[in-house]
Amino acid sequence: MTTAHTIPLNSASQTWAAEARRASKAGIPVLMALIPLAMVLGAQAHQKGLSLVEVTLMTGLNYAGGSEFAAIGLWNSPLPVLLIVVMTFLVNSRHLLMGAALAPYIRHLPRKVVYPALFFMVDESWAFSLLDARSREAQGETPAFSLPFYATLGAMFWVSWFSFATLGAILGPIIGDLGRWGFDMAFPAVFLMLIRGMWNTARAARPWMVSLVAASGVHLCVPGAWYVPAGAVAGLIAAWFWAGEEL
Known part of the structure; x- marks a missing residue:
C-alpha cells in the first residue's frame, strides 16, 4: 500500500489539474479503505434508527468518523445527549493539535479560504497534506502548502464519506451485519498506515x-x-x- 511518506513530488506541477491528479494518485489507496468504513457506519446508524437523511446530514456536516462511531455506539433511548456532545468534543479535540501543526504552512492564505478549507481537515487529508508540505519545503518549493492538492483530497474523502455512509444505510438491512465481512477493520488499518507514514x-x-x-x-x-x-x-x-x- 502506498504510504503518505512516499507521495511522489513533481515540482513542475503547479496547475490545479496536475495537483489534482497527484492528490488523487496519493489518496485512492486510503479511499478504498474509507469506503467500506463509511458503509459500516451508515449501516450501524440505520440500525440505531436514523433515517437516510439523518445519516447523510450527520456524516456530511459533522464529518469526523471517530466521533460519529462513538456517537452511534452511545445512541440509545433515552438519548444521552450530554455524553454524546462531550464525547464528540474530546474525540475531535485532536484537530486542535492538527490545526496547530498545519498553521505555519497556511498563514499566507486569506481567512476566507482557510476557514472553509479547515472544515475538510480530517486525519487523512491532514496527514497527506502536511507531509507533502514538508517535502515541498525541503525541496525549496514556495509556497510549501499546495492548496489544490489539499482541496482535491478533501473533496475526495468528504464526498465519498457521506455518499457511501448513505449507501451503507440503504444496503445494511439487505446485506445484514457488514462487520462480519471484516469491513470494520478498515478503520484501524487506515490509522496504522497514517502513523507509519508519519513515523520519525x-x-x-x-x-x-x-x-x-x-x-x-x-x-x-x-x-x-x-x-x-x-x-x-x-x-x-x-x-x-x-x-x-x-x-
Missing part, C-alpha cells in the same frame, strides 16, 4: 502509546464507551507534556 522516531510515538494504554485500561475496568475520551485526553496531555522536546 520511537519517541515521537509516545503520545500514541499513552493513549493506547489509557484507553485499554479504561475499557477493561469501566463499562461503556468511556475508554474513548480516556484515550483522547491521555494522548493530548502526553502530547502537550512532550511538545517542547526534539523528537
